[in-house]
Amino acid sequence: MLQNGDSAAYGAPEPDHARRNTLLRLGALSAVCGLGALGLHDEVLAAAAAKRKPDTPPQLLTREELALTAVLADLIIPRTDTPGAFDVGAHRTIDHMLKVCALAPVQNEFRAGLARIDSVAMANGGKRFTALPPARQTALLQALDTGSAPFGAADGRFFHQLKGYVAFAYYTSEAGATSELAYLPVPGGFKGDVMMTPSTRTWAI
């Protein structure tokens, strides 16, 4: 079963991170929401469209919720020298996991958590979270991460949970496990003591 239907292809990181992030978000939005009319430059839209595969509807979330999940996930685990959460389709995995492996109370909590983020974004920035400029988004996530104003402790707990979901989706993905972390499916034996080097990475499993 495919879960990462719209996982974008990834290449070498671009030097201009701001531009890349904008592209990424637009790509995410148009890919996951089918949104076209965001007043974007044609060239940017075309670049995003070229990257995306045929649009598949989300399994549990609405398209807007999926887009918000995608943007949040990529802010949590961005592309660096390895793919980021959006690159591996973490938002699609989260949508699938919530649909299949969670029961209604957990699904509802997740959606309520997303709605809170959007409503705080509206109240504080006049726009939905996904439409805010990156700096504003980052500032809001900093408040979320500590459960501080304009968010509260419950929002902080949701963000904590969301980070768990994003990490799960990302580090169980092929790129997350094999290029970001060290993946050794068949170690061939157990060595009790190996010395760390600067290149040592956490075992994915």
Add this chain to the structure above:
Amino acid sequence: METKSTFYIKSSPERFDAIVVGSGITGGWAAKELTERGLKTLMVERGRPVEHGIDYVGENRDPWTMPNRGQVDARVAEEQFPIQKQCYAFDEHTKQFFNNDRDMPYSTPDGKPFSWIRGNQLGGKSLMWARQSYRWSDLDFEANLKDGHGVDWPIRYADLAPWYSYVERHAGISGARDGLAVLPDGEFLKPFEFNAVEAALKQKFDAKYAPARMIMGRTANLNTAAEHHLAAGRAPCQARSQCHRGCSFGAYFSTQSSTLPAALKTGRLRIATDSIVHSVLYDPKTNRATGVRVIDAQTMETREYHARVVILCASTLGSTAVLLNSTSSAFPNGLANSSGVLGHYLTDHLWAAGADGRVEGFEDHYYQGRRPTGPYIPRFRNVVDKHPDFVRGYALSGGASREGWQSTAHKPGFGKDYKAMIRKPGPWHFGLGGQGEMLPRFENGVSLHPTKKDKWGMPQLHVTISHGDNDRKMRADMAASAANILEYLGVKDVRTKMATEAEYPPGLAIHEMGTARMGRDPKTSILNGWNQAHDVPNLFVTDGASMASGAWQNPSLTFMALTARACAYAVEQMKAGTI
């Protein structure tokens, strides 16, 4: 070796020399021993066939190739596996080896939960067992006699010692010769290594708490494979620690990797799968078991198999259920139950009590591979001194590891720095959890429900088990002593952890034992010292049902030794013409 079509049978007019009911750890051993000793043997299994390698469908699967990344569909788990999902080994890779709770219901009294973890397939729970393999000692075999709980074991360590060696050599047990009186050494393969933190803590522990020791857990994984393992097609452990998915390397002991190939090699084994044993057939004129009546799991049709001797290896509750359902005018309350103790004295191990914390330093050290065992502190309570609150004792097991992404992802932050932080192994943690001996008590047990049936028309089991005063006090001490040890060892932020009985019901240690116990006196026990029914001499029960007490060690190695010993005895008796 014969082909599948030869050894799988449905019906057979022939009278076998022996019938073995069950194909798990003990059923596999019984089949091996009986066939190798010349007996034409039928193994009867209620579940489906599982072929070594071929049917390990969850093995060699990367997480991203699994539909749910290793997690089980929540609705499937809720509706079909509400009990099995409580088992630590139950996941998307392994769920095919756990029984469907919806199809196989059982009952418990209100407010007294019991979680019955079952693997009904060829190989049984040997496919997903935890593999910890320990000898018992006379501290355990003499316990009932000395403190009066339970009947005296009819055997002592010396009776079993050669059989422990015998099964260890074949199964392949990795461990060190530690020279401990409470945990006799065996025929071991090379032990798994400690990691840097464990090695340091072990040194500190051993110096402070002698004669108690921290040793490496002995496990039925081939850390190295002996010649005879390699010759049997088994390869060394790859340190995947995904044993529960099945292992094509045959690196851990299971029926499929170890005993079944040996039994099939003789050409004397036949296997009837999807055959639910309804009862043992009994002839009152000769006072002998004559075979078994089975219900076909697929077609519901009834058929009979006949043999000169019947060995029950259907699991603790499974074997007792068969006996309870085998009624006649001679045995109205269950076959071989003239004593009336059939179904009583059920125990499980005391679990889910311990402590853990953070270990500072060792930032330069890591490990490679996933070790399928961990450090182990054999029993130290009531060995030399006497504890004021309880009798008997427990082991502590656990280990040290560095936090991985599952933990570090919950630390503060997001973005590039957060991702970089998760890339590096997190701080070290060390934990210990107890496994304690539950006292055998008459009121803990199993009976046939008077009205409820399963879909095959078999009476449902009604299981009643709860902890007693000694059990509760021991659990409290398990958690407290684990925490004390950790504090002494310098572990930081020590947290004591103890689940309530409701949170962690009996059964989840998956060491249910007793209900058809061995004993010296036919008036108070079902089986004699050879696992032979006092009442019906050609009927044997060699699995966990036969245990007169549960000790504190993992019991499977003892089940293996008892089974091999009982089968050798049965064959001798058959040759001598006494049965």
